[in-house]
Amino acid sequence: MKMNFDKNFISSFEALNNFEEKGDKNIEIAILQNGNILYSYKSKIISSNFETSFFYIKKIIITLIFMVGGEALLFKGSKEFFNYLISKIDNDDELSNSFKNMEVVFNKKFEVKYSEKEFVIKENIIPLSGDFKGCRIGFDAGGSDRKVSAVIDGNVVFSEEILRNPKEVSNWEYHYDGILDSMKKAASHLPHVDAIGVSTAGIVMNNEMAQANLFIKVPLSDQISHCRNIYKDIVKNEFNNVPLVVANDGDVTALSGAIHFNKNYILGLAMGTSEATGYSANNSLNGWINELGKVPMNYDDNASKHYATQISGAGSEYLSQKGVIKLSKMAGVSFEGTLAEQLVKIQEEAKNDNKKVLKAYEDMGIYLGSSLAYYNKFLRIENVLLLGRVMTGIGGDLIIKKANEYLKENDINSINIFTADEKFKRLGQSYMAASLPKIL
Numbered sequence: 001m002k003m004n005f006d007k008n009f010i011s012s013f014e015a016l017n018n019f020e021e022k023g024d025k026n027i028e029i030a031i032l033q034n035g036n037i038l039y040s041y042k043s044k045i046i047s048s049n050f051e052t053s054f055f056y057i058k059k060i061i062i063t064l065i066f067m068v069g070g071e072a073l074l075f076k077g078s079k080e081f082f083n084y085l086i087s088k089i090d091n092d093d094e095l096s097n098s099f100k101n102m103e104v105v106f107n108k109k110f111e112v113k114y115s116e117k118e119f120v121i122k123e124n125i126i127p128l129s130g131d132f133k134g135c136r137i138g139f140d141a142g143g144s145d146r147k148v149s150a151v152i153d154g155n156v157v158f159s160e161e162i163l164r165n166p167k168e169v170s171n172w173e174y175h176y177d178g179i180l181d182s183m184k185k186a187a188s189h190l191p192h193v194d195a196i197g198v199s200t201a202g203i204v205m206n207n208e209m210a211q212a213n214l215f216i217k218v219p220l221s222d223q224i225s226h227c228r229n230i231y232k233d234i235v236k237n238e239f240n241n242v243p244l245v246v247a248n249d250g251d252v253t254a255l256s257g258a259i260h261f262n263k264n265y266i267l268g269l270a271m272g273t274s275e276a277t278g279y280s281a282n283n284s285l286n287g288w289i290n291e292l293g294k295v296p297m298n299y300d301d302n303a304s305k306h307y308a309t310q311i312s313g314a315g316s317e318y319l320s321q322k323g324v325i326k327l328s329k330m331a332g333v334s335f336e337g338t339l340a341e342q343l344v345k346i347q348e349e350a351k352n353d354n355k356k357v358l359k360a361y362e363d364m365g366i367y368l369g370s371s372l373a374y375y376n377k378f379l380r381i382e383n384v385l386l387l388g389r390v391m392t393g394i395g396g397d398l399i400i401k402k403a404n405e406y407l408k409e410n411d412i413n414s415i416n417i418f419t420a421d422e423k424f425k426r427l428g429q430s431y432m433a434a435s436l437p438k439i440l
Contacts, residue, residue, distance in 0.1 A: 001366055001406050004359040005330035009366075010299040012059065012313070013373040013410070019056045020044050027077030028119060029061060033070035033106075036122040038288065041378060045077070050084045057085065058095055059296050062311060065098050067378060069203070069289030072111040074119065082114050097309050098294075105203050105210045105289070124287030128280065129245075130259040130435050134194035137186045138434030139179065140249065141200040141214060143167055143273025144321070144340035144389070146178060149430040150186035156431060158189035165338055167273075170217040172226040180234055187239070195243040197436030198231050199252035199429045201276055203289050207232055207246040213274075213308050245436035249429055250278030250290050256432045257385035258283055261418070265382035267375065270429065271323075271390035273339055274316040279379060293319070297371045318367045324390055327360035343389055350395045361395040365402020372403065373412055386419045387428060 003009050023044020030040035043060055045053035061073065075082050089095050089112065099110040132154035140147040143166065150158040160182065166175060187193050202212030208228050209215070215227040226233075235244045247255075253268025258280040270276040275293035279286060294306055298313030304326070306314035317323065321339040328334060328346050333356050335345040349357040372384060391399065400417050407415055420428055 001369075001409055003363050003366055005327055005363055008298075008300045008302045010303075011370040011374075012297045012299050013370050013377070015299040016056060016059065016374070016377070019046075019052075022046055023053075025078050025081075027057070027075065027081070029057075029064060030074040030076075030115075030119045031064050031068040031070040032072040032074065033068065033124070033287070036124070037074070037119050038070065038121065038124060038286075039064065039068045040074075040119040040121065045081055047078065047081075050081055053081060054085065054088055057081075058088075058092065059299065062094060062098050063295045063378065065102060066291040066294040067288060069102065069105060069291070071102060071106045071108050072113060074113050074115045076115050076117075076119065079114065086112065094309075094311050098311070101211070101294075101309060105205065126285040126287055128255055128258055128283050128285065129438055130255065131438055132435050134439050135190040135192055136434040136437070137183055137190070137193060137196045138430040138432065138436075139183060139186075139196065139198045140252075140430035140433055141166075141179070141198065142249070142429075143201060143214060144338065146182050147430040148182035148186045149434055150189040151431065151434040152190065158186055159430065160185060163338075163340055166214045167216050170219065172215070172218050172222040172230075175215060175218070175227065176230060176234065179230065180238060183234065183239070193239050193242055194439050195245075195434075195437035196231075196235055196239060197433035198244070198246040199249045199433035200246060201249055201272075201274060203291060204246050204248050207244055209246075216308065243437040243439060247433070247436055248276070248278060248290060250276040250292070251280075251285055252278065252429050252432050252436070253385055253387050254278035254280040254285065255435070256387070256420075256424075256428055257383060259435070260428075260432065261385065261420075263383040263385070263416075265380050267372070267379065267381050267384045269319070269384060269386055269388075271319050271321070271386065271388035273321055275319040276388070281380070292371075292375065295374075297367070297374060315371060319364075319371060319390075320388075321390055323367060324360060324364050324395070327363045328357055331356035331360045333357055333360070340389065347393045347395060350393060350398075357395075358398060361398040362402045364390070364395070365399040366406055368399055369403035369406025369410075372415060372417075373407060373410055376412060376415065381415055384415060384417045386417065387424075391419055392422060
């Protein structure tokens with residue numbers, strides 16, 4: 001399927017399929033987290049061309065690292081190619097940056113090992129809560145806004161959305177005060193606060209921000225001292241240490257699909273400032289980090305690079321506000337302002353039947369369809385819930401239409417793509433976040 005505007009787009013799904021069809025030697029790659037193999041993927045290499053094979057195997061490794069997350073990678077298969085892979089790591093910025101990223105998240109040296117043993121998978125099943133009883137606050141921390149909901153026994157009694165630009169602010173107190181302001185407003189509409197749930201961009205470990213690009217301009221020392229435990233500190237200092245659960249916004253999207261929409265094998269995908277993803281099967285999460293926004297979905301040499309990791313073709317640069325803004329500029333339609341402000345103007349143009357903007361949204365649909373086909377090589381996906389500002393209005397409908405056409409053209413007919421009403425698209429994350437904690 002041809003793009004209208006982005007001529008520098010090589011579908012990861014199509015490119016990897018073509019490569020694996022040419023491969024003549026089997027390999028298997030596994031990801032370890034906390035000493036257990038959570039996932040493995042079988043592929044092929046071209047034994048006569050290690051250079052080409054490295055390009056594709058590198059893409060697979062990056063995909064697995066940011067899909068699953070862990071402290072080590074195991075390789076089984078060609079020992080000669082493994083040695084070639086090892087020799088390339090230090091001089092490859094994408095791989096070395098990916099490994100360093102995992103070292104920050106898991107606080108240990110990332111290892112790459114050869115293995116001849118059978119890979120035994122040990123799943124990390126985390127049952128979903130979905131508990132709305134009591135008086136709860138749900139907070140959603142995004143890259144262009146912050147949202148909050150006050151919920152009593154599942155009923156929303158107050159919600160608010162405030163535009164902001166946190167990635168440009170270096171003062172940690174700005175972040176603390178903004179979060180607290182939203183939560184206090186929600187609390188003022190409740191007789192008391194029983195629990196607080198948070199949906200946030202970034203990697204979350206034990207209710208701490210193991211990695212959060214929302215604080216990217218904050219000095220590292222302040223990130224460690226003040227931002228890593230920012231939600232714990234607020235709840236302890238301001239809300240009598242009520243039950244708190246902080247979760248990745250992609251996981252909360254998956255939670256929405258599983259509990260609110262009663263879907264299984266569901267990928268939750270929120271297209272906002274970045275790309276947030278989560279996955280749920282059988283009313284459980286899998287303990288993966290699900291950072292698919294860092295996974296390469298464009299294999300072109302000139303693909304846009306992830307703003308933090310510098311990974312070429314990363315999804316966050318395409319399945320996000322940045323993606324539709326870039327496509328609109330390629331179409332000759334551009335605006336000034338923050339990402340959120342530019343998106344609003346683009347959405348107005350779509351509503352006014354601007355043909356160039358509508359075709360840009362069609363290209364967004366190809367981005368999405370290709371990415372879903374690629375993700376489906378690694379995950380069992382039967383349902384996809386789309387949320388986020390990009391899905392607002394007629395453009396969101398075009399994105400789904402074109403993504404479905406792409407999947408059908410590639411004989412993938414098992415994925416059901418759906419979205420929510422406009423209010424849930426914008427505030428559903430904060431509402432569902434309120435259900436995260438269990439009240440004893």
